[in-house]
Amino acid sequence: MSLAQELTFDTYDEAVESYLDRGWTDGLPIVPPTPEKVAAFLDYAGLSADEVLGHVPTREVTVNAEHVAVNAVMAGCKVEYMPVVAAAARALLEEKANCHSTTGTLSGAAHAVIVNGPIRNELDINCKAGCFGPGWRANATIGRAVRLVARNVCRAIPGFLDRATYSTPARYSFCFGENEEDSPWTPLHVERGFAPEQSTVTLHSVMxxxxxxxxxxxxxxxxxxxxxxxxxxxxxxxxxxxxxxxxxxxxxxxxxxxxxxxxxxxxxxxxxxxxxxxxxxxxxxxxxxxxxxxxxxxxxxxxxxxxxxxxxxxxxxxxxxxxxxxxx
Amino acid sequence: MRDAIEMEWSGVPSVAIIHEAMRGSANSMRRLSGVPDYDFITVDYPHIPTAVWSDDEVREVAKEVAPKVVAALVKNRG
Missing domain, CATH: 3.30.1330 (60s Ribosomal Protein L30; Chain: A;)
Known part of the structure; x- marks a missing residue:
């Protein structure tokens, strides 16, 4: 069952403009999070709307799966990306990820979402040339979804609790994969205790x-x-x-x-x-x-x-x- | 700001010292913590917000804020 407030708009453009006007975006247009789309994202990831993914205690914030699904839809994700976004949100809300500080700091830190395992190829997450930049939907929208969660759910709103002096373009989106196929090394997630076939995200704050x-x-x-x-x-x-x-x-x-x-x-x-x-x-x-x-x-x-x-x-x-x- | 509020909640008299540049965030934090009137004191320019100050500057700031800290502690107790 949805926990979210429902809004009704006559047209697509009206919805997009309203989200921008309300300050619910990163300044770019969003995909309207219709109840059907949000439900499909939750269903795909096997999450119930009220499943708690974590907290930001200092901000009186509890993040549930529906919050994350709404923002993943808004970011332009495909439904298949939802498990990645949910894992990244769980990482952001771990105590030592220090969400309060890393999303509020004067330094304007971003977060790199580093993906390992088979899901990189299944979702076409770029690990090679141009992997820090635009051009790949998965990289662009997964990273954006994490930032929208930080903004819209964790209250990291510029001038409110986001006190970045300059901020950074990496806060629009920053997601890439490890190039495991061309690497001579043990992948990052295996070094950190996961099986090679287990896909993972590693969330790293980037000052x-x-x-x-x-x-x-x-x-x-x-x-x-x-x-x-x-x-x-x-x-x-x-x-x-x-x-x-x-x-x-x-x-x-x-x-x-x-x-x-x-x-x-x-x-x-x-x-x-x-x-x-x-x-x-x-x-x-x-x-x-x-x-x-x-x-x-x-x-x-x-x-x-x-x-x-x-x-x-x-x-x-x-x-x-x-x-x-x-x-x- | 939140640190001071949580210290108060745990029974330790506290006051937050905030740089003037951070006034907006301090206000936001006390509002969302449910204590919009919880007092704080500020340090202003020419002292820079990141508090990378010389020893002399630290002494100067301390002299300036010490009476305000006492006053705020008393007020917050009231």
Whole structure:
């Protein structure tokens, strides 16, 4: 049974304009969440409308499945995306995802939704060239749905509880998959304890994104040294509450990845090499890297051929959360 | 703001010190927490909102806000 207030409009355009006027969107038009569509999304994911996916206690917010389905429809998702959006919402509402802070911060942190497992191919989630940008419906609308949940349900409204000084275009949508097929490594979700055939989302707060661009190095150590310099320039945040649960995500593209494949380096070896370099005391022009343990370094294979670079997703004050995608 | 409110709920007298730039969010938070009249005090420019202040600046702010903290604590008790 629906818990939502029902509104009636005479035309599609009237509905879209009304949602924009009421401040229920990210500034872009939405797909009207008709009761039939919302019910279909819930049914596909095997969720009842009142199933609680999590809370933001500091904001007196409880997020239920219907809230998420409404926003997934609004974002333009296909019904098949609903289990991914629900898993991402559950991740956002985990305590150490720190929803209150990561959606309210002056720094305007975004959230990267990183998808692993077979569902990437089933839904055509881009993991390769252009995976951070537009052009793929699944990437665009899953990421958008998570942001609409943050805005419309978790009260992260600019000027209200979202106090971003600039905010970021990544807050419109930021979702990509790990390129497991071209990667020589154990996928992220398997490293975090899931079976290879279990699809997952990993939600990572992103305060800054910087590119470790290095076309000169031709070996793993050289590339990792460049990455280390890039991470250390901006640092990794942490606080007493998070303790050792801090992390940074390194998204390594095809050009850098092949040196590790040729040399047979695992992600574990990369972390062991990087951790002492990253956490050495910061010097002039550097910021502290508050990583508490080497498995706080999350390495993800994604991106296309061309530029020799690895993207560093510096976190806000949160631990990246991985959740299984439950298929009904 | 919410930290101060939750401390009050747990029985610890508290007051939030908010930068003037955050007044709107502080107001929103006390409203949605159901205590729209819960008092808070503000620090204003030239002190920057992120509180990355020199030791001297910290002392200056402390002198400025200490009496307000006491007054707010007394008022919140009333």
């Amino acid at each position: 800054y994104m910087t590119s470790a661009r290095d076309s000169a190095s031709r070996d793993p150590a050289g590339v990792l040294d460049s990455i280390s310099r890039t991470v250390r320039a901006m640092g990794v945040t942490g606080d007493r509450w998070l303790g050792k649960d801090t992390n940074v995500v390194l998204v390594m593209g095809m050009e850098h990845m092949r040196y590790f494949a040729e040399a047979g380096w695992s992600k574990k070896q990369m972390r062991e090499y990087l951790f002492p370099k990253l956490t050495a005391p910061s010097g002039k022009g550097e910021s502290p890297v508050r990583l508490g343990k080497d498995d706080g370094i999350l390495i993800v294979a994604a991106g296309g051929h061309g530029m020799s670079e690895t993207w560093v997703l510096h976190p806000h004050l949160a631990w990246a959360i991985t959740k299984p995608i439950d298929l009904a």
